[in-house]
Amino acid sequence: MKETNGQYIISLFEQWAPKSLAVEGDPVGLQIGTLNKTITKVLVTLDVNLKTVEEAIVNGCELIIAHHPPIFRGLKNMRTDLPQGMLIEKLIKHDIAVYAAHTNLDIASGGVNDLLAIALQLENINILEQTSSEQLMKLAVFTPKESTERVRTALAIAGAGQIGDYTDCSFTSEGEGRFKPSGLATPFIGQANELAVVEEDKIEVVFPISMKSKVLKALLTSH
Template structure:
């Protein structure tokens, strides 16, 4: 086990919740304050970053904060330390505490905010509510001398090629003859300079997500014996790695809206919820989006949800949902606090697998701005 630097920790984090999953225009994710070029032995995980959270990080000896809500959401016109925001940034910088924000990318990621909320509500058979990300599959065909086909296939599989559904190491091979002539300056693995060479070769074909192209190419070139391998790439009209916002699933046992609202209140640990709909309506299928879900009311309705659980519902949106016969339970924006425990536990396990000696500490500061009377 070794104490990692901040970059190593964030590389692990982004292998799970990559920036490419972000689905809000100009979402200010990533490193917001400080530097990752330093040793990090303690990381504080929090929903928000305010002065109390900064003081907690100082008190607990943390060098890095991973937050869900970006501490700098809009462009700064200045950096005055006599303002509340300026005091916060000054405190973090003076104490050499970096802040990394994972916002909508963490909402989308498998095991992220929306999966954590669905799990907390004890939903089953969960599916994506609104698709926001996908990429095309790509195929590589490479020609390899017969005796090296297996080693190239293994290298491609280790790099992640040939992962299809619940199967990995998938490839297709066909046999043929390769012809070439090495010119002056070449260093041929097979054949002689100036002589036409005919050799038994295997054509290996594998598929992989487009984003992995460079990694797969590097693995193939390192494993291939030829000085100049012959290969082709094809973009396929097949989508993979489909991700999205929100989840929709079913309750183990149906309940009416009043019972379900109480279930939400208990499971998400909130003092109150706002409810739209007839309290005696039967609830079986549930849609959930963490944070502000106003723009996803129609998505929930199209998906067949009996109720939509989300925060910050506006008055007119509530009326629209009522007109659609879509029930709503609004437990507030702050229920995204489920990410504190979820991220800390996930990162602890991922870093252990990488033999990185780092502690992930769950923030104990309540950043809910509202009080309920």
């Protein structure tokens, strides 16, 4: 059975339904336990109750992804002789993490609202109220022509270049690059202290600011 880290699973999930989409005050995200562990089975549910937790225990699930957060308001106590405390105690004893995706999953493209609209065969669907927005960044990088396709592919896989319902969006322009490596440089192309002129492509892509680290890592790894 394939094993993977819980943080990796949630990072993939949040590419679809990022927490930033949730309405203000909605307690989405990890609520109980830790994601820094191996996950072999995930249980997906609407609500977290004793029946759900028992099912997770029986099936050996280390993570529950729930639509409704089991902890919606701050706890004043955690008495294990009361239902909520009993629930949390059972989850902790069996090392089961609980992650909640509520209004962010409602709002996400292809999320709960979209599925309901499809099921009801609604037409002329529009956003009633924008709950969040994220600043975009633009990356421009110059590459030798033989590296262009590899870099474009790596950036797209990292999530750069998604515009609306379109993915892998980028703009490429051709030109001549000129540079003279110093005596301390170890150039991939050209010789130290000699002016080099090479045919290059300029690749431009946009991406949400929250993906900056991931996109730059993909760039540096591929180029």
